Amino acid sequence: MEWSVILNKLAEGMVVSIVIFVLTLLLSLPLGLIVAFGRMSRNFLLRNFIKLYISIMRGTPLMLQLMVVYFGPYYVFRIRLPNEYRFIAVIIGFVINYAAYFAEIYRGGIESMPVGQYEAAYILGYSKTQTFMRIILPQVIKRILPSITNETITLVKDTSLAQVISVSEMFTQARAIASREASVLPFFAAGVFYYIFNYIVAFAMEWFEKKLSYFR
């Protein structure tokens, strides 16, 4: 195979990896906040249901979760889903997994906020929503940013797990080419790609942390 063809294939896979990464972040960051509220709810049933969900997400391999989301509908309910479901299953799997991790990070951040901030806002007449959105959340985001950065970097590498349900992301492509060409070079190229991807992610997160360094 031509090198240009190989690079093309790898680039296709790279686009898929990036799409998985971006969609997962865009969906799981807000979902995680909602899950965190469920986890801190005063409703016993809701709270414990969310607790169970989080412990399953954190206690089992993401690879297995992707398989369950993809094969589950057929093996459990005998529902045949179109081929496009493959990609949707990857996104669902990643989002529910990462939302669970993000929820615990949000919760830690929210619970670490001094009660005085809530009390000051209450005395000044802020509503509950105003207090959370204007006073609490901006401070929470600053506090949890390092943990979010960690998860985000893990996510870049985790996108390679999409291969278990044959979604042709970067790593899937690299493996296919490697076996066809009997060469390890595609793996090496993939490694370089993940490294550069993460370098950019780390750079972006650092920029964001700097942007939030105007207060303490």
Added chain:
Amino acid sequence: MALLQINNMRKSFADLEVIKDITLKVNKGEVVAIIGPSGSGKSTLLRCATLLERMDSGELIYLDKKAAYTDDSGKAVYAPQEILKQVRGYFGLVFQSFNLFPHFSVIKNVTDALVIVQKKSKEEAYSIGRELLAKMGLSDKENAYPYQLSGGQQQRVSIARALALNPHILFFDEPTSALDPELTGEILKVIRDLAAEHMTMVIVTHEMNFARDVADRVIFMDDGVIVEEGTADQVINHPKQERTKAFLNRFNN
């Protein structure tokens, strides 16, 4: 005219009875100082009065609004949220630990509630805010962030923040206790100036000399009750009750 009327307030934390039947009235323009040993319930009284804590029974009335009353079974019943929201607009509270919003600049700390809660225009809010910062001697700090200020400056910002909403009555819970001794003076001066303008204030303090100077009325609390109440001269200079004498003696030595 009474701005605040507390009748027969009681409050317990689990088995610990912290406020035992306290009745207290604050008139317009009055400065009331509350003194007493640690753990006597001063903060709890203030927190119940400012709705941060729910009393178990008693009556709480601000101007014409009944925030809470005691029903036939002896339990405190609070007014609906809309009324409580109005009541919250009647008072301000200055915390011992300032509780400024660290992610807001000084001017934003002072003006944000004016815009968000009182729905004033940003221009109007800023002009109110700047005037108050000037009064607090902080005009040059309006764009600073709280972490860049000394404790005394932070506390002055928090007083400006409370005043911005134009409360009828301002509560202070040990406003100087978190400050280095050399910084307490600037806060006490601000409060003295407010007293001179007839701002109605209720101040919990350990500064006896300050209480003596500034307060129209001094209340000595111990173990959840008001032990003695009167002018500063009566309570601090010529206490009648043994417990008051013992407390003041410990204080002077």
